[in-house]
Amino acid sequence: MSIDMKYFEEMEAKIPHGKVRTRFAPSPTGYMHVGNLRTALYTYLIARHANGTFILRIEDTDQGRLVEGATDVIYRTMAECGLSHDEGPDVGGPVAPYIQSERRDTYGRYAELLVERGHAYYCFCEKAESEEDSGKFDRADDPCRDLPLEEAKARVAAGEPYVIRQRIPKDGTTTFHDASFGDITVENTTLDDQVLLKRDGLPTYNFANVIDDHLMHITHVVRGCEYLTSTPKYNMLYDAFGWERPVYIHLPPIMKDATRKLSKRYGDANFDDFVSKGYVPEAIINYIALLGWCPKDNSEKMTMSEMIEKFSLDGVSKSPAIFDDAKCRWLNGEYLKAMTDEEFLKVALPFIKKSKVYGKYDDMLLARLMKTRVEILSEIPEKIDFLEEFGAYDPQLFCHKKMKTDESLAKTVLPMIRETLEKLPSFTHDAIHDSLIALATEKGYKNGQILWTARVALTGKDVTPGGAVEMAELLGKDRSLERIDFSLSLLNK
Numbered sequence: 062m063s064i065d066m067k068y069f070e071e072m073e074a075k076i077p078h079g080k081v082r083t084r085f086a087p088s089p090t091g092y093m094h095v096g097n098l099r100t101a102l103y104t105y106l107i108a109r110h111a112n113g114t115f116i117l118r119i120e121d122t123d124q125g126r127l128v129e130g131a132t133d134v135i136y137r138t139m140a141e142c143g144l145s146h147d148e149g150p151d152v153g154g155p156v157a158p159y160i161q162s163e164r165r166d167t168y169g170r171y172a173e174l175l176v177e178r179g180h181a182y183y184c185f186c187e188k189a190e191s192e193e194d195s196g197k198f199d200r201a202d203d204p205c206r207d208l209p210l211e212e213a214k215a216r217v218a219a220g221e222p223y224v225i226r227q228r229i230p231k232d233g234t235t236t237f238h239d240a241s242f243g244d245i246t247v248e249n250t251t252l253d254d255q256v257l258l259k260r261d262g263l264p265t266y267n268f269a270n271v272i273d274d275h276l277m278h279i280t281h282v283v284r285g286c287e288y289l290t291s292t293p294k295y296n297m298l299y300d301a302f303g304w305e306r307p308v309y310i311h312l313p314p315i316m317k318d319a320t321r322k323l324s325k326r327y328g329d330a331n332f333d334d335f336v337s338k339g340y341v342p343e344a345i346i347n348y349i350a351l352l353g354w355c356p357k358d359n360s361e362k363m364t365m366s367e368m369i370e371k372f373s374l375d376g377v378s379k380s381p382a383i384f385d386d387a388k389c390r391w392l393n394g395e396y397l398k399a400m401t402d403e404e405f406l407k408v409a410l411p412f413i414k415k416s417k418v419y420g421k422y423d424d425m426l427l428a429r430l431m432k433t434r435v436e437i438l439s440e441i442p443e444k445i446d447f448l449e450e451f452g453a454y455d456p457q458l459f460c461h462k463k464m465k466t467d468e469s470l471a472k473t474v475l476p477m478i479r480e481t482l483e484k485l486p487s488f489t490h491d492a493i494h495d496s497l498i499a500l501a502t503e504k505g506y507k508n509g510q511i512l513w514t515a516r517v518a519l520t521g522k523d524v525t526p527g528g529a530v531e532m533a534e535l536l537g538k539d540r541s542l543e544r545i546d547f548s549l550s551l552l553n554k
Contacts, residue, residue, distance in 0.1 A: 081113030089131035117149030168264035180301035235293035339438025394436035416442035454521035518548035
């Protein structure tokens with residue numbers, strides 16, 4: 062078969078030049094893992110920092126691992142995280158298509174070109190269990206490697222099943238540079254003749270990503286450090302075609318602790334896991350940014366615009382990042398506190414609905430009460446359920462040494478508190494607060510003596526997500542008076 066060089070010339074002519082271009086190229090095999098999301102974020106930040114182009118490419122060549130609906134998960138997750146792409150399957154672009162299974166013919170042509178140039182060969186050996194991974198394949202045992210090209214072509218023409226393998230040099234070394242790890246040299250004897258084109262005509266990931274990265278002019282490639290060992294083979298492909306190599310940034314793993322990688326079994330490996338626990342996307346993406354990168358000013362809480370401005374490759378670490386649950390929770394809490402009441406209610410409402418008290422109290426009041434008192438939204442039900450658990454409690458709760466309160470004081474001041482609240486024409490926060498403070502002043506008590514006694518009487522607890530005033534406002538006048546009456550009955554038994 063003859064090689065149509067015009068095809069390759071036309072493909073080269075389509076390649077955009079002149080700007081930084083990065084890509085996020087996930088496989089649609091499930092939910093978005095934290096490690097994948099970090100890769101997406103860093104590629105996004107590199108592009109945006111340089112006023113370049115950010116591309117989404119779907120790598121679906123391993124058809125056996127595809128999960129229905131996973132592509133939609135990718136789109137949704139990126140949208141929720143604010144990672145808008147300039148080119149991709151859903152928005153198009155100058156080097157479409159952006160789904161690898163739709164580029165099948167392209168890979169076949171480039172694989173054939175490599176065969177013609179002697180950098181790849183037809184292999185007719187028994188099919189491996191997975192053609193995506195050469196496994197224990199030994200090039201020395203492959204009789205196909207040294208087959209004359211014409212003989213191999215004849216077998217292909219006769220319909221014999223085959224794969225196309227990369228022809229790796231038998232000796233020598235290969236060196237490449239990584240932005241994080243520096244120069245890395247490997248012995249060619251340690252590299253396998255990886256499969257480039259599978260029997261079904263689809264490329265392996267290892268081949269397709271090189272072809273696509275060149276044809277889409279990807280200038281910076283960000284991926285996990287597990288691909289460090291494969292990079293020499295990628296570079297041999299670049300060199301075989303006479304193409305410029307991209308800048309490589311290999312990221313260290315994200316660890317649960319010193320010995321364990323972050324994993325699905327811990328229930329916090331995926332973006333959706335965090336959302337279901339009550340983390341907000343802005344906080345998730347902010348924290349993930351810090352898992353392997355440190356801005357020069359050591360900032361922690363950053364908007365996306367700030368991350369774009371501050372991002373630099375020299376801040377990317379080569380050491381594994383430990384996922385700190387406490388720090389992630391703290392950062393999420395800071396995002397919640399910074400919200401307006403309306404913003405917080407919107408994200409909190411699904412969790413308020415999971416509580417025992419939903420529908421019985423004012424949602425906005427509940428939200429205001431919780432905004433500064435939770436770090437993750439899933440804490441809300443537990444923190445407000447006490448509102449429906451009021452009943453007999455130990456009157457000793459009225460005793461507070463610092464506040465100088467006890468049961469005797471409670472018996473004296475509770476009727477005054479009840480009368481004061483009952484007389485209020487408007488049962489608002491300010492009205493409740495001002496009336497109780499005025500009562501303390503009038504009767505010669507300290508503010509804390511009145512407020513502590515009122516809190517216990519209204520809740521039956523010594524620890525609540527708000528003081529007496531907030532509790533009374535939330536409960537409303539009728540419930541507040543009923544609870545004070547109940548508390549008086551306990552004290553007078």
